[in-house]
Amino acid sequence: MATVSVCQYHRGGFSFENCKRNALLEADINKLGLSSPAARKTGTTICGLVYKDGVVLGADTRATEGMVVADKNCSKIHYISPNVYCCGAGTAADTEMTTQIISSNLELHSLSTGRPPRVATANRMLKQMLFRYQGYIGAALVLGGVDCNGPHLYSIYPHGSTDKLPYVTMGSGSLAAMAVFEDRYRPNMEEEEAKRLVRDAIAAGIFNDLGSGSNIDLCVITKGKVDYLRPHDMANKKGVRTGNYRYKHGTTGVLTKTVTPLNLEVVEESVQTMDTS
Amino acid sequence: MATVLQFPANISTLNNYNDLYPDWTQREVSTGTTIMAVEFDGGVVMGADSRTTTGAYIANRVTDKLTPIHERILCCRSGSAADTQAIADAVTYQLGFHSIELDEAPLVQTAASLFRDMCYRYREELMAGIIVGGWDPRRGGQVYTVPVGGMMTRQPVSVGGSGSSYIYGYVDSNYRPGMSKEECLKFTAGALSLAMERDGSSGGVVRLAVISEQGVERQVILGNQLPKFSTV
Numbered sequence: 001m002a003t004v005s006v007c008q009y010h011r012g013g014f015s016f017e018n019c020k021r022n023a024l025l026e027a028d029i030n031k032l033g034l035s036s037p038a039a040r041k042t043g044t045t046i047c048g049l050v051y052k053d054g055v056v057l058g059a060d061t062r063a064t065e066g067m068v069v070a071d072k073n074c075s076k077i078h079y080i081s082p083n084v085y086c087c088g089a090g091t092a093a094d095t096e097m098t099t100q101i102i103s104s105n106l107e108l109h110s111l112s113t114g115r116p117p118r119v120a121t122a123n124r125m126l127k128q129m130l131f132r133y134q135g136y137i138g139a140a141l142v143l144g145g146v147d148c149n150g151p152h153l154y155s156i157y158p159h160g161s162t163d164k165l166p167y168v169t170m171g172s173g174s175l176a177a178m179a180v181f182e183d184r185y186r187p188n189m190e191e192e193e194a195k196r197l198v199r200d201a202i203a204a205g206i207f208n209d210l211g212s213g214s215n216i217d218l219c220v221i222t223k224g225k226v227d228y229l230r231p232h233d234m235a236n237k238k239g240v241r242t243g244n245y246r247y248k249h250g251t252t253g254v255l256t257k258t259v260t261p262l263n264l265e266v267v268e269e270s271v272q273t274m275d276t277s
Numbered sequence: 278m279a280t281v282l283q284f285p286a287n288i289s290t291l292n293n294y295n296d297l298y299p300d301w302t303q304r305e306v307s308t309g310t311t312i313m314a315v316e317f318d319g320g321v322v323m324g325a326d327s328r329t330t331t332g333a334y335i336a337n338r339v340t341d342k343l344t345p346i347h348e349r350i351l352c353c354r355s356g357s358a359a360d361t362q363a364i365a366d367a368v369t370y371q372l373g374f375h376s377i378e379l380d381e382a383p384l385v386q387t388a389a390s391l392f393r394d395m396c397y398r399y400r401e402e403l404m405a406g407i408i409v410g411g412w413d414p415r416r417g418g419q420v421y422t423v424p425v426g427g428m429m430t431r432q433p434v435s436v437g438g439s440g441s442s443y444i445y446g447y448v449d450s451n452y453r454p455g456m457s458k459e460e461c462l463k464f465t466a467g468a469l470s471l472a473m474e475r476d477g478s479s480g481g482v483v484r485l486a487v488i489s490e491q492g493v494e495r496q497v498i499l500g501n502q503l504p505k506f507s508t509v
Binding site: 128131135155 | 305306329331334336337339340357358359360362363366402
């Protein structure tokens with residue numbers, strides 16, 4: 001069909017060439033009663049809050065592919081800069097790559113300005129990129145960090161809108177986590193209480209939302225220090241099996257034994273080589 | 278800007294497993310909203326509710342929809358949160374640049390024109406209803422409205438957002454030209470409370486801002502302090 005001898009240079013950005021074909025395929029598949037495979041999403045509960053000395057970010061560790069758990073212990077708290085971390089919900093690849101791109105750009109920016117990076121800068125870079133892609137990059141982020149102006153926390157939506165708040169939750173388990181926050185959040189909490197609250201909020205998401213599960217990761221960011229606690233709490237340890245289906249030799253009694261030899265002769269012999277390199 | 282697509286922009290409808298991911302994880306964030314601005318002699322009063330919704334979930338219950346564009350110019354944002362934030366950031370930059378070039382305070386009409394240019398040029402891609410209000414030395418307090426579609430017009434009173442439909446009657450019957458600053462504040466707070474009572478996409482607290490020659494003063498009226506109209 002295509003007789004192009006030179007490789008066509010792929011221009012950056014999204015290619016929508018296959019969309020019409022995919023829509024037709026989807027319709028055909030649906031007629032057969034099946035559904036096409038879905039992108040791997042981090043179902044997710046992520047949250048963050050501002051406390052007395054800084055911010056605490058929390059996340060669960062389940063990555064789902066449709067109704068199946070693809071990764072039982074994935075890391076959803078991404079590094080942006082030494083003083084800024086970002087939790088990601090939505091399409092796993094999108095959150096991973098978006099945070100890496102902004103992390104890289106922020107490091108270059110920081111070297112250029114000669115100053116440690118600010119959370120507001122990371123927020124602006126993320127929102128401008130996500131807006132440019134009009135929501136096609138499915139990344140819902142909770143961005144938190146401490147800079148020269150104190151602790152900051154932002155929630156960033158896939159279409160590019162952001163909110164600056166003292167406590168935020170995102171992901172499919174966000175309602176469960178927000179319920180816990182709305183009940184127990186107070187401004188200027190101590191570190192232990194803040195960690196406990198975030199842990200409980202993520203736990204609420206893990207136990208009440210099907211898209212979230214496994215362990216709870218925490219990240220505590222203060223002026224001089226970052227505590228990346230992975231895992232902070234293994235809420236769902238795999239149990240130990242109490243029973244066993246192996247039976248000892250001699251459990252089944254042998255009543256009779258009959259041996260019938262089968263006299264076979266070799267008719268044809270052929271050798272097929274196998275390449276096991 | 279964005280290229281025209283041949284099929285619905287909401288690509289998430291292609292993968293429609295809904296049990297694990299409720300509706301609001303895929304919907305766009307919208308400032309449901311009621312916004313309002315009133316001119317008085319010496320300045321403007323601007324007001325907004327504080328609710329941002331994604332579908333049926335309230336994403337932010339304390340949103341600040343009165344965004345500063347310049348020292349004495351604010352805008353009220355309604356429509357898509359992402360679109361209005363991006364537009365406001367762009368206009369803030371352009372107006373700041375323009376003001377430095379002129380070495381004087383920009384006109385409110387200039388700010389409104391910048392909004393209009395952007396909202397009209399990209400009218401197919403954007404969903405943004407904006408009310409621009411401010412004070413400048415040339416014409417005093419002014420309110421300009423730039424609704425969805427990109428029209429721009431100056432009005433003494435302007436309301437916008439999904440909750441505005443419920444208060445046109447109240448606004449038309451209660452507005453009188455020549456009200457004082459306090460009367461305007463009471464008028465705005467009353468109108469916003471009525472709208473927030475009736476519109477599901479509006480609620481939270483009432484944020485007010487008064488812009489005059491002296492600058493910008495902001496206030497917040499919490500939910501339990503809102504004026505009450507009905508006894509039922």
